[in-house]
Amino acid sequence: MQVEVSRDVFRLAQAFTISRGSRTEAKVLTVRISDGVHQGWGECVPYARYGETLDSVEAEIAGLPQAFTRDDLMNLLPAGAARNAVDCALWDLEAKQAGKRVWELAGLPAPGPEITAYTLSLDTPDAMRDQAAQNAHRPLLKIKLGTPDDMPRLEAVRAGAPDAKIIIDANEGWSAQVYADLAPHLVRLGVALVEQPLPAGEDDALLGMERPVPVCADESCHDRASLPKLKGKYDVANIKLDKTGGLTEALKLRAAARAEGYDIMIGCMVGSSLAMAPATLLAQGAMVTDLDGPLLLAEDRDNALTFDDKGVHPPIAALWG
Numbered sequence: 001m002q003v004e005v006s007r008d009v010f011r012l013a014q015a016f017t018i019s020r021g022s023r024t025e026a027k028v029l030t031v032r033i034s035d036g037v038h039q040g041w042g043e044c045v046p047y048a049r050y051g052e053t054l055d056s057v058e059a060e061i062a063g064l065p066q067a068f069t070r071d072d073l074m075n076l077l078p079a080g081a082a083r084n085a086v087d088c089a090l091w092d093l094e095a096k097q098a099g100k101r102v103w104e105l106a107g108l109p110a111p112g113p114e115i116t117a118y119t120l121s122l123d124t125p126d127a128m129r130d131q132a133a134q135n136a137h138r139p140l141l142k143i144k145l146g147t148p149d150d151m152p153r154l155e156a157v158r159a160g161a162p163d164a165k166i167i168i169d170a171n172e173g174w175s176a177q178v179y180a181d182l183a184p185h186l187v188r189l190g191v192a193l194v195e196q197p198l199p200a201g202e203d204d205a206l207l208g209m210e211r212p213v214p215v216c217a218d219e220s221c222h223d224r225a226s227l228p229k230l231k232g233k234y235d236v237a238n239i240k241l242d243k244t245g246g247l248t249e250a251l252k253l254r255a256a257a258r259a260e261g262y263d264i265m266i267g268c269m270v271g272s273s274l275a276m277a278p279a280t281l282l283a284q285g286a287m288v289t290d291l292d293g294p295l296l297l298a299e300d301r302d303n304a305l306t307f308d309d310k311g312v313h314p315p316i317a318a319l320w321g
Contacts, residue, residue: 001033001034001035001066001067001068002033002034002036003031003032003033003061003064003086004031004032004033004034005029005030005031005032005058005061005062005085006029006030006032007027007028007029007030007054007058008027008028008029008030008043008272009025009026009027009028010025010026010028010271010272010297010298010299010300011024011025011297011298011299012024012025012026012270012296012297012298013296013297013298014121015121016119016121016270016296017121017122017123017144018121018122018144018146018169018171020049020171023270026045026269026270026271026272026293026297027045027046027054028043028044028045028271028272028275029043029044029045029046029054029057029058029061029081029085030042030043030085030274031043031044031061031085031086031088031089032089033086033089033090033093034093035093035097037097038093038096038097039093039096040089040090040091040092040093040094040095040096041088041089041092041274041320042084042085042086042087042088042089042090042091042092042246042274042278042320043085043088043271043272043274043275044057044081044082044084044085044241044242044271044275045081045242045269045270045271045275046081047081047242047269049219050080050081050243052080052081052082057080057081057082057085058082060077060080060082060083061077061082061085061086064076064077064086069090070087070090070091070094070248073086073087073090073246073248074245074248074249077245078245079222079223079243079244079245079249080242080243080245081242081245082245083245083246083249084241084242084244084245084246085246086246087245087246087247087248087249088241088246088247088277088278088320091105091106091246091247091248091278091321092320092321095317095321101317101321102247102278102281102320102321103281103314103321106247106251106281108281108284109284111280111281111283111284111314112284112313112314113306113308113310113311113312113313113314114280114283114284114286114289114291114311114312115139115140115289115310115311116140116283116289116290116291116292116307116311116312117140117141117142117167117288117289117290117292118135118138118140118141118142118292118295119141119142119143119144119169119290119292119296120132120135120141120142120143120144120157121144122144122145122146122147122153123153124153125152125153125155125156126156128143128153128156128157128160129156129157129159129160130160131157131160132156132157132158132159132160132161132164133160133161135161135164136160136161136162136163136164138161138164139164139165140164140165140166140167140288141157141161141164141165141166141167142166142167142168142169142290142292143157143166143167143168143169144169144171145168145169145170145171145173145174146169146170146171146172146173146174147173148174148175148178150170150174150178150182151182151185154168154182154185154186154189154191155189158189158190165190165192166189166190166191166192167191167192167193167194167195167288167290168186168191168193168194168195169195169196169218170194170195170196170197170198171195171196171218171219172196172197172198172199172200172219174197174198175198176198176202176205176206176209179194179197179198179209180209183210183211183212183213184212186212186213187212187213191213192213192214192288193213193214193215193216193236193265193287193288194213194214194215194216195215195216195218195238195265196216196217196218196219196220196238197215199219200219200220203217203220203233204233206232206233206234207232207233208232211235214235214236214263215233215234215235215236216234216235216236216237216238216265216288217230217233217234217236217237217238218238218240218267220233220234221234221237221238221239221243222243222244223243223244223245223249223253224249224252224253224256227253227256227257227260227262230262231260234262235262235263236262236263236264236265236287236288237253237257237262237263237264237265238265238266238267238290239253239254239257239264239265239266239267239282240266240267240268240269240279241268241275241278241279241282242268242269242275246278247278247281247282250278250279250282251282254282263286263287263288264285264286264287264288265286265287265288265289265290266279266282266283266286266288266289266290266291267290267291268290268291268292268293269293270293270296270297271293271294272293272294272297272300272301272304273293273294273300273301273303273304273305273315273319274301274319274320275293276291276293276294276305276312277305277314277315277319277320277321278320278321279291280305280312280313280314280315281314281321283312289311289312291312292312294307295307301319302318302319303315303316303318303319304319305319
């Protein structure tokens with residue numbers, strides 16, 4: 001089995017800003033695994049928030065033995081970007097070897113399109129109102145917030161897109177007091193979900209706090225080991241392949257989270273259609289699907305995912321799975 005890693009850069013359609021900073025391109029790692037006849041591939045986005053770099057993730061992959069299975073991989077690499085790309089490449093390889101689709105191998109029903117959120121970058125209220133107006137036709141908008149001065153931004157987005165469903169991602173940027181102050185206004189403005197309002201290390205403050213709008217764990221939720229710490233704080237678990245370390249663990253996390261009563265959000269880093277493709281299988285029936293990464297790019301992979309008024313469609317076999 002031959003494992004190859006390459007670096008790819010995708011230009012963004014416009015600068016993308018969250019509370020932790022801005023970017024103008026998506027830097028990803030692409031993993032290709034070949035058995036000499038068939039080749040599978042996967043993509044990951046190393047994330048500095050979790051101490052990952054392109055170099056560190058590539059080194060993790062380079063340290064793998066010459067032969068291993070997906071089951072072996074769970075013990076060879078920790079949950080994170082490196083394991084994600086390798087795991088998804090193995091799923092793709094297995095599908096090609098079997099002449100089947102990944103959803104068949106995983107025992108899942110045939111997937112269909114799912115409405116996805118479209119993310120508005122953090123900016124001034126006027127700029128965010130303009131962004132909202134330009135995308136007011138979309139059924140679900142996600143707003144990047146996370147500063148002490150977010151109310152004017154939220155009011156501006158609602159004014160720009162009066163009919164859209166809105167969810168908020170604070171990216172750990174609020175304090176408990178800011179969240180408590182904002183909560184009644186979130187209800188008034190029809191916000192459907194708040195994602196990670198407090199820093200992951202400080203989210204015990206959510207215990208016992210009234211949650212008039214469902215609260216979703218993102219940075220606080222990585223894999224199944226995260227679930228015990230979510231109890232009493234969150235209503236929804238955001239599952240991202242780059243956090244779970246691939247589709248294998250993500251499917252198990254989804255089942256475990258649902259069994260414990262959590263609703264499911266399927267999220268993404270900013271990457272290409274190859275990164276989103278496995279996540280479309282997870283997104284089936286989720287409370288919220290947030291797989292808009294390719295919509296933020298100025299360029300994408302060949303055989304890219306289809307986005308239309310029905311949502312994001314599962315990949316064709318020529319892309320993945």
